[in-house]
Structures are given as C-alpha cells and as structure tokens.
Amino acid sequence: MPTDVSTDATVLLRLDEADELAAAWVCALAERRGIRAVLIKGPALHLHGLREERVSADVDLLVEPSRFEELCEAIAESGWTKRPGGLISELTTLHSVTFLHDGWPCDLDVHNFFPGFLADPADVFEALWRHRWTLQLAHRDCLALDKVAGALVLGLHSLRGATIQPRHLDELEQLVHTPFTDEERADLGTLARETGCVATLETVLPRLGVVVEPSAIELASPDLRDWRERVTAGSHGSYFWMLALRRARWTQRPRILWRAVWPTRPDLLVARPETVDTLRGRTRARLARWGRGIRSAPAGVQAVWTHRRRLTP
Incomplete structure (x- = not known):
C-alpha cells in the first residue's frame, strides 16, 4: 500500500472502488503511525446483516481521541485537503473532519x-475498540466494528436523519428487524450503558429486545438535550443556527445572527454549490434560503421548547 495517494492517476475510480481503496489506505496509514483506528459504518454493516448493501459517498473512521489531530495531520501531508466549511459547520460540527x-x-x-x-469520548473509543472486527478491503486486513457495536452506531446514525430522509428510516426499520442472539442482546445492553447511548437509543433498544x-x-x-432536540428537529438548518446561538457568548451572537440571515459568498457557495456565482444569482439563493429557513423554523423551535421542558427539574 503506498504511503500517499498519487495525484497523477490516469484511471477514473468508481465510487465503490474508491471507498475500498481509501479505507484500506487510511487504515494502513494509521497502523504505520501506531494510531488505533476502526472503520465505522461502511461494508461491515452489510456483512453483519444490519442493512442492505450500498455504496457510501465517504469512508468513516473513528480514531482514538488523543491521537486524532496526529492522524489528521498525516492525512493532510499525504495530499488530502479539508473540505471547506461554512460558519455553521465550524460552530456545530465538532465530532469529525472531512478530507x-x-x-x-x-x-x-x-x-x-x-x-x-x-x-467520555476516550471511554467510548476503548469500549468500541474491544468490539473491533477484521475484514479484508483491497487485499488488506482492516479493522471495523463488530455486529453489536455496528448496530449501536447504525441506530444513532439513522435516528439523526430519519425525520427527513426516508433512507435512514428504512435502515432503522431493517435494523430493528435484524435477528440477534440472546448473547448479542446482552452485549448490546452492556455496551450501550458503557458508551452512554441507552437514553439516546431509548426508542430503538426496546425494539431490539434490549431492556x-x-x-x-x-x-x-x-x-442528551442537544441529541433529543436534533432528532426531533431533523437536519434542518434553522435548528443548527439556534444551537450555535445558544452555545455562543453574548458578544458573538450578533455576528452569528447576521451570518444566518445574510451568509457570506463563501458560506453560500459551500452550502449551495449549485448557486450561480453572480450578484443576481447569490441574491436569489439568499432569498430562497429565507424561505427554507422560515419553513423549518417551527420544527426547531418546537424541539427546543419540548426538550427544555422535559429536562427542567
């Protein structure tokens, strides 16, 4: 496996080929650096019978938190670049970096x-690391999550998008109809408590027969409040701006509010790459964005209000 990814490639890769090669490459990179990392989602979910086979647009890797920055630097040194992100991504996407x-x-x-x-993320990683499983990708042994850990990750991933994306709802339904042995159900309960996802999966675990x-x-x-709000509100933009405002200091809030109302040109083009990059095109995109924001705002407000009352003593 090469140490970096050549920019002189003359063969166009299919998405399924790229997924497998990129997964094998990044696993090899982490192994050479002595960094523990495990693939999450991806083909392992199909191999475990947790969801239908599908080709993903990305390769997801969970890294031991203490060495996360080190691996990100190694990936960047190998020719990968961070995906451009707008202000809202910087303020609310804290769990991952996309290359x-x-x-x-x-x-x-x-x-x-x-x-x-x-x-705690370090404790979660240690627990999931004990549930690693080996599969071969691009003729190389790679580490992924086993069936039990994969089921928890898939459940969490599907819940976050189920309110607005039918595919996630379908995957959640397939997950809850997956057969598990008594031993696997016991392991699911133990791992859920150890990683702190019993409450976040409160609508899923009972359907898996896990009490x-x-x-x-x-x-x-x-x-937990943020999670419940996110699931209730779905992935609508209005909720994320509400979350960013709530987390920000008072001195930062006017800037955030203005950027929500009138995004900068880079923010607009990152969020809506189909925007025609002219004054008229950007203005039309901003006005259309107001309409989407107004339509999605009630769901965000309702989610915030509902779960604020639920968590109030």
Whole structure:
C-alpha cells in the first residue's frame, strides 16, 4: 500500500472502488503511525446483516481521541485537503473532519467521537475498540466494528436523519428487524450503558429486545438535550443556527445572527454549490434560503421548547 495517494492517476475510480481503496489506505496509514483506528459504518454493516448493501459517498473512521489531530495531520501531508466549511459547520460540527482528494470520488470522514454516545469520548473509543472486527478491503486486513457495536452506531446514525430522509428510516426499520442472539442482546445492553447511548437509543433498544436502564450520569448529560432536540428537529438548518446561538457568548451572537440571515459568498457557495456565482444569482439563493429557513423554523423551535421542558427539574 503506498504511503500517499498519487495525484497523477490516469484511471477514473468508481465510487465503490474508491471507498475500498481509501479505507484500506487510511487504515494502513494509521497502523504505520501506531494510531488505533476502526472503520465505522461502511461494508461491515452489510456483512453483519444490519442493512442492505450500498455504496457510501465517504469512508468513516473513528480514531482514538488523543491521537486524532496526529492522524489528521498525516492525512493532510499525504495530499488530502479539508473540505471547506461554512460558519455553521465550524460552530456545530465538532465530532469529525472531512478530507477530499482530487481524482477520488469519495471523502474521508475522520471522527474523534460519534454523536449519540454520551460517555467520555476516550471511554467510548476503548469500549468500541474491544468490539473491533477484521475484514479484508483491497487485499488488506482492516479493522471495523463488530455486529453489536455496528448496530449501536447504525441506530444513532439513522435516528439523526430519519425525520427527513426516508433512507435512514428504512435502515432503522431493517435494523430493528435484524435477528440477534440472546448473547448479542446482552452485549448490546452492556455496551450501550458503557458508551452512554441507552437514553439516546431509548426508542430503538426496546425494539431490539434490549431492556436496560440509562445511568444517572447519562441522564444528567447536557448533550442528551442537544441529541433529543436534533432528532426531533431533523437536519434542518434553522435548528443548527439556534444551537450555535445558544452555545455562543453574548458578544458573538450578533455576528452569528447576521451570518444566518445574510451568509457570506463563501458560506453560500459551500452550502449551495449549485448557486450561480453572480450578484443576481447569490441574491436569489439568499432569498430562497429565507424561505427554507422560515419553513423549518417551527420544527426547531418546537424541539427546543419540548426538550427544555422535559429536562427542567
């Protein structure tokens, strides 16, 4: 496996080929650096019978948090570049960094934690690392999550998008109809408590036949409110701006509010790359954005209000 990815490639890769090669490459890179990393989602989910076979647009890798920055630097040194992000991404996407490479149709999505696991990220990684499983990609042994850990990750991933994307809802339905042995269900309950996702998967675990109570620490986590709001509101932009405003200091809020109302040219083109990059085109895109924001705002407000009351003593 080469140490970097050539920019002189003359063969156009299909997405499925790129996924497999990129996964094998980044796993080899981490191994050479002595960095523990494990593939999440991807083909392992199909091989475990958790979802239908599908080709992903990115390769997801969970990295031990203490060495996350080191691996990101190694990926960048090998020719990959960070995906440009707008202000809202900088303020609310804290769990991963996405890398792109010319000539490669897939992304690398490198995680230092996975949303929905409320325990300390280092503890979550150690627990998931014990549930690693080997599969071969591009003629190389790579580490991925086993069936039990993969089920928890898929459940969390599907819940985040199920309210607005039918595919995620379909995958969630397939997950809850997946057969598990008694031993696997017991392991699911143990791992869910250890990683702090009993409350975040409160609508999923019982359907898997897993009866387990969340810990007091998990129920007291401020991230639980954010999770419940996110799932209720869906992935609509209005909610993320509300979240950014709530997290920001008072001195930062006027700037954030203005950028929500009138995004900069780079922010607009990142969020809507189909925008015609002229004064008229950008103005039309901003006005259309107001319409989408107004339509999605009630769901965000309702989610914030509902879960504020739910978590108030």
